[in-house]
Amino acid sequence: MANFRYLPNTDQDRQEMLEKIGVKDIMDIFSDVPENVRREGTMNLPEALSEYELLKETSSMAAKNTTASQKPYFLGAGTYDHHIPTIVNHLIMRQEFLTAYVPYQPEVSQGELQALFEWQTMIAEMTGMDLANCGLYDGYNAVAEATNLAFSHVKKSNKVLISKGVHPQAIETVTTYGFGKGYATEEVAIKNDITDIEDLKAKLDKEVAAVVVQYPNFFGSVEDIKAIKAELEGSKTLLIVVANPLALGKLEKPGVLGADITVGDVQPFGIPMSFGGPHCGYFAVTDKLMRKIPSRIVGETVDEEGKRGFVMTLSTREQHIRREKATSNYSSNQALYALASSIAMTAYGKEGVKELAQANINNAHYLAKQLQDKGxxxxxxxxxxxEFVVKLDKDITEVNKALHEKGFVGGYDASKAFGQENVYLLCATEKRTKAEMDSFVSALAEVAK
Incomplete structure (x- = not known):
């Protein structure tokens, strides 16, 4: 924060700007705003502070937050405390990359386009899909764009089935998109901790555009994607898999298991938690759906001299083609964070990603075993x-308050999503040490029993 400064305008600066645009008074700029809706008088605000005073005040306010660097962090539920290689910030802060958006003049943005091309390649390889676009706003946006695609692809469909094992915020986003597009969202029950296949079979019919399942699901459990795909054989219904890309370092690729669309969020690779966002969504499909993919695809070509170059191969959004031909009217892109995740994946390498995924598996199972030993x-x-879910006997809000006082950031209240009271979702990434987990187990035993 201390490296950035806001440079205010002086009275002289303001006057020069007004003269430049041919206006005498700043209020003239707002002449089109009806007087009856304008605010009269000055706003009730404290006096302006000097730069030093302002930094001191905001630093004091920021110090009230608890961050993962201050206390061991056992909260997941969609945003995770992973290590970010130092090289990530060193590269994304270079001025040629420092834009959160996608280039609109691609011919003069070859470095950016190459980075996005490489990112697409990594996503396609990691998910086992034929191709990927150059990113979306976040993972939940990507899920809803996938159900929109399925609705437009499967004729005479009017609903999607979405497992209750999918993140609740993703379900809400799909429901909102469906309302606008004209299709319904119907939830499939979970049995124990994964999707109930029998409930899925009972709800499948010719009107279902897609089945959405998360892998691993919201409760951390690994869904049987192959079994779910088997239920769709012989139908036009698409299978959408919402996959944690880091988990794919050890799990079978969704494309191999029969996914038609694989989406998710690359936050586990090189993107800070930032109090819940922003993140970066990915979107990968089979060849048959290539021309219905939202946002953009970066492609590789050669110029008239035979030199390698990169271009926007497909730009199917309303800003590039006729509105009625667009695959999506909302396909914002997080190009900077796509770059960050590609740098992180490159830094780890294939074997490093596998090791990182295994460390997450090991830590979560170690923590679960210690908790079981405590009853x-x-x-x-x-x-x-x-991630995994634990049954508590006490109110989770009170438990988390008590844990915070003992120096820990606790888990997530998954009671509503799981369908039982006091269901506690805990997460242990590669950053959690054995000592931290042992201390957490002891603290939780004190406050929750």
Whole structure:
């Protein structure tokens, strides 16, 4: 924060700007705003502070926050405390990359386009899909764009089935998109900690555009994607898999298991938690859906001299083609964070990603075992990644307050999503040490029993 400064305008600066645009008074700029809706008088604000005073005040306010660098962090639920290689910030802060958006003059943005091209390649390889676009706003946006695609692709469809094992915020986003597009969202129950196949079979019909499942799911458990795909054989219904890209370092690729669309969020690779965002969504499909993919695809070509170059191969959004032909009217892109994640993945390499994923598996299972030894009930019946759910006897809000006083950031209240009271979702990434986990288990045993 101390490296950035806001440079205010002086009275002389303001006057020169007004003269430049041919206006005498700043209020003349607002002449089109009806007088009856304008605010009269000055706003009730404290006096302006000097730069030093302002920095001191905002630093004091920021110090009231608890961050993962201050206390061991056991909260996941969609945003995770992963290590970020130092090289990530060193590169994304270079001025030629420092834009949060995608280039609109691609011919003069070859470095940016190459970075996005490489990112697409990594996503396609990691997910086992044929191709990927150059990113979306976040993971939940990507899920909803996937259901929109399915609705437009599967004729005479009017609904999507979405597992209750999918993140609740993703379900809400799909429901909102569906309302606008004209399709319904119907939830498929979970049985124990994964999607109930029998409930899925009962709800499948010719009107279902897609089935959405998360892998690993919201409760950390690994869904049986192959079994779910088997239920869709012989139908036009698409399978959408919402996958944690880090978990794919150890799990089978969704494309191999039969996914038609694989989406998710690359936050686990090189993107800070930032109090919940911003993140960066990815979107990968099979060849048959290539021309219905939202946002843009960066392609490789050669110029008239035979030199390698990069271009926008497909730009299917309303700003590039006729509105009625667009695949999406909302396909914002997080190009800077796509770059950050590609740098992180490159820094780790294939073997490094596998090792990182295994460390997350090991830590989560170690933490679960220690809790079981203390008498806690772990509700996961299937293999899980870096999250799992525990049954508590006390109110989770009160438990988390008590844990905070003991120096820990606790887990997430997953009671509503799981369908039981006091269900506690805990996360243990590669950053959690054995000592931290042992201390957390002891603290939780004190405050929750």
């Amino acid at each position: 806690f009930e772990v509700l996961n019946t299937k293999p899980f990644f870096n």
